[in-house]
Amino acid sequence: MVPYLQIDGLTKSFGDLVLFNQISLGVAEGQRIGLIAKNGSGKTTLLNIIAGKEGYDEGSIVFRRDLCVGYLEQDPHYPEELTVLEACFHHGNTTVQLIKEYERCMETEGNPGMEDLLARMEHEKAWDYERKAKQILSQLKIRDFNQQVKHLSGGQLKRVALANVLITEPDFLILDEPTNHLDLDMTEWLEDYLRRGNISLLMVTHDRYFLDRVCSEIIEIDNKQVYSYKGNYSYYLEKRQERIEATNAEIARANNLYRTELEWMRRMPQARGHKARYREEAFYELEKVAKQRFNDGNVKLEMKASYIGSKIFEADHLYKSFGDLKILDDFSYIFARYEKMGIVGNNGTGKSTFIKILMGEQKPDSGTIDIGETVRFGYYSQDGLRFDEQMKVIDVVQDIAEVIELGNGKRLTASQFLQHFLFTPETQHSYVYKLSGGERRRLYLCTVLMRNPNFLVLDEPTNDLDIITLQVLEEYLQNFKGCVIVVSHDRYFMDKVVDHLLVFKGQGDIRDFPGNYSDYRDWREVKEQREKEAEKPKEEKTARVRLNDKRRMTFKERKEYERLEKEIGELEQEKADIESALCSGTLSVEELTEKSKRLPELNDLIDEKSMRWLELSEIEG
Template identity: 70%
Template sequence: MISYLQIDGLTKSFGELVLFNSITFGIVQGQKIGLIAKNGTGKTTLLNIIAGKEDYDAGSVVFRNDLRVGYLEQSPQYPAGLTVMQACFYSPNETVRLIAEYEAAMASGDHSNLEDILLRMDNNKAWDYEQKAKQILSQLKITNFDQKVEELSGGQLKRVALANVLITDPELIILDEPTNHLDLEMTEWLEGYLSRSTISLLMVTHDRYFLDRVCSEIIEIDRQQLFQYKGNYSYYLEKRQERVEATNTEIERANNLLRKELDWMRRQPQARGTKAKYRIDAFYDLEAKAKQQRMDGNVSLEVKASYIGSKIFEAVKVSKSFGNLQIVKDFDYVFARYEKMGIVGNNGTGKSTFIKMLMGEVEPDSGGFDVGETVRFGYYSQDGLQFDEQMKVIDVVQDLAEYVQLGDGKTMNVSQFLTYFMFSVDKQHNFVYKLSGGEKRRLYLCTVLMRNPNFLVLDEPTNDLDIVTLNVLEEYLRNFKGCVIVVSHDRYFMDKVVDHLLVFKGNADIQDFPGNYTQYREWKEIQSQNAKAEESAKQKLNPPTEKVARSSGVEQKKKLSFNERREFEALEAEISSLETEKSSLETALSSGSLSNDDLMAKSQRIAELLDEIDEKTMRWLELSEWA
């Protein structure tokens, strides 16, 4: 197995804050690794160190010679004035620089050096890169190649940056939150692209379905140390829980033993000679172990929601357009008490605009929202709360309230509430400017929830939040005694929280679906299959004119020959067999019990199977028209 990257004894700190201490791991050819850690514990810092963008205190980062590496940053930036196509070629890759040189020569009209550029492009097969860039951009729904990058939305910019990484054909890709700002369609496209590819991958993402379906190994940074799990996200959850329970048992055992040893230390002052020194040293080691904080498994929090009446809100003939773009048209809806609605759809279909109209931030063109008198909104927006960066975390929250009302009639002080959302006591007394981006979003979430709203409106709450925080938020929302509207591209989050969906399809086409996102996808797939079957039946009843007898008297065949009939029947069995083998390989890859060599071999075999299944399915469809 070819080693692509080896990290040994890596340590990084900022002042007294140690992010990770002497961590070691490697990436070999074909490995797909997901990196998990709480916000503020060094995920992005580690990726930046590997990419050469940040320094480190100790250790080593060694790549294989001439390895092609692509890095997608969490918030990609490009110089103003670049077009989409120029941004795609904004890279140190030699071939990409050559294409950029060609594009610049063509744009300027200076063709004095064009012959030399064309020769070098031919030698480097650069034309393939340009075609590949346009193909990937089109698949990512970016079609205006001359648009300036400063005119792009966050989601569009992320897609351009993704294309910038993929077209260089890297052997190892490093991705920092690749699904942030991508809509569901693009997330699923990227998921399929990466899972089918044999490329090596190191990725940070909060999208747990994405992790489960793409990665075959998980590494976790926890308490400055690194833990490795040879399996997908589901396997990681199981094994991490075992580690949590084992660690807590060990701490409990140490505490029990410490009490006995402490009694001995107090009763035996004269015994502290050379004979008992080993026991005294062991006592201090034991004391350090007993003082470790117990690890949390599942954290749950129930905060009191204000009373909410039977009338929530009613949308009455709401219409909104921006020029030729229609968001909603004559939209009517009566929101029920305790309803938990998810809003999904591609970027640009009007999800956030709909929320802003409900919250009174955007005026509809006509119609309106009739909101009940008892409704008390808690609004988490994409823009977020603007904090005073010089304030301490605990002061930000205490400015809103000293105590949080719990569902059982009790109260919780602000410090305890912040602890539930993974702000340690030390972190609570930090200044806001020291927080990571994800920690600021988490603090913003706390300020929304602690006001005891009875109707939560959450616009992309999962962006920049770590998985641990998402688990806490999901549990909170499942037990929330009020109404919820969530706009999110996180499929796992939506499946756990909402009971039905509004699907924004664009051009004011909005579907009310009674179920979660996975149920919607399954229903949509069935509808697609039914539509294909109907179309196939229509074609059999009304065959295309080119398959009907020609005026020349030469008649197209209408029945399969004997050999074609045998081939058709054999294909059905072959496709079924290949699908069974693929399913078996996927199960093996998810088991976490395979060696690196086996992982690589089975990953390559799955890629071959997908090609074979596609090829045989196309032939089966061709023959089925005459069966």
């Protein structure tokens, strides 16, 4: 395999905090690598360093010469005055530069260098660039190409940036959380897109199905070091557990030997020979291993939920719309005790609005919601992440409660509770402004759960959370003695947590599905296939007879067929205009000569293109 990127001895620290120390890794042509680590371990920092947007302390980063690299940042930025389509041309690449060069040439008198430019445009397929941009933007459900960037939401801007990266078709893609702000359809489209062809990829994502289906290798940053696993996410889980068990066994063996050597060290006289000095040096190395504190992230959070009565909430004939957009249309529902509901649907179908109506943040146009007296909500919202930047992490939690009741007489101090959510004692006494985006999300989740709610409403809780935190949260929700509503685009998370789904299909059409997301997806695929078969049984039968097993057009041939139809029409119109002009008797000698020369050229072109059009139409049948 051709090496694309080689990193050797890379070290990065912020003051006393060392993110990674002397790490080495490589990416070769065709490799699709997923990068996994706890929040705060430096995933985004590493990607920024590789992309040249951030410095490092020591080490080397070497790319293959002339490699085209595309980087999707976690929080992309564009000049506000650009339109969506202009933003897709904003970050320079060879094709965009070529298009700009062509436009300058067209504006220059005499069009110097036009022939060379046309040849390069053809070679780079630059003519298709705008069409391809619009196609990918449409797949990501951005359809107003003239909308200014400043009017886009954060999620829309991330999707524009994703389109920007994909359009350029780089040799090597670096993606930081590409599935954030994508609905389920978009995520599955991106999954298929990245699995096609020989794409080389280094990616950070918390979407485990996405990792499993797209990546062929997993790299983990743990305890400032890098571990590589040659397989997908499922393989990584298996091998990581083996590594943890092997490390724990090594620490246990070192501890047993350490006790023996410690006794020898205490008994040995100060005047030691050469062998004794060698054994003493070996003792200090052994001490380092024995005193390791290996944290595998395998924590379990058990918390007491407040008592919840039989009456939870009842929605009765709810209506809600914004202009022509219907969110709820005569919606009624009675929520059961201990019910765990997932809410899915495309962006813009009203999932978050429904949650806000339930939480009393928005009013329905009509209808009522009756909430039981014992219900205590815990609400994790998309925009609820607000902290005093100058507070310490431990103070944020202690301001809510010094001690958290777990039930059965068990209690946790604020510090112990934070450790359950993977905040080390050092991080607990650090300031909020020093936390990474994922660590802030994790802290916000702590502040929601520690109030002992009995009804959890979680709106996109998986965005920016690392996989280890998600595993802790999943186990907690599976054992939670209360009610849960989850809005999420994370398919793995939904499969683990919910009993059934509310599917928002748009314009107030809401369906209840008895199963998790994978069940729903399988059911939907079978249903769509049956509908297709039911729609055109006669058509297919006729087609088989008529085609006599001939092949269908490829995508490229279909585009050529459509283009030829247009070109033949234009050429025939030009021919008719010339013939009309030649008969008018108004042309000068020069014009007459020029048009007389053009006429046979047109006839040849029309014949040539018509023959090709007929060939393609034969394939189409």
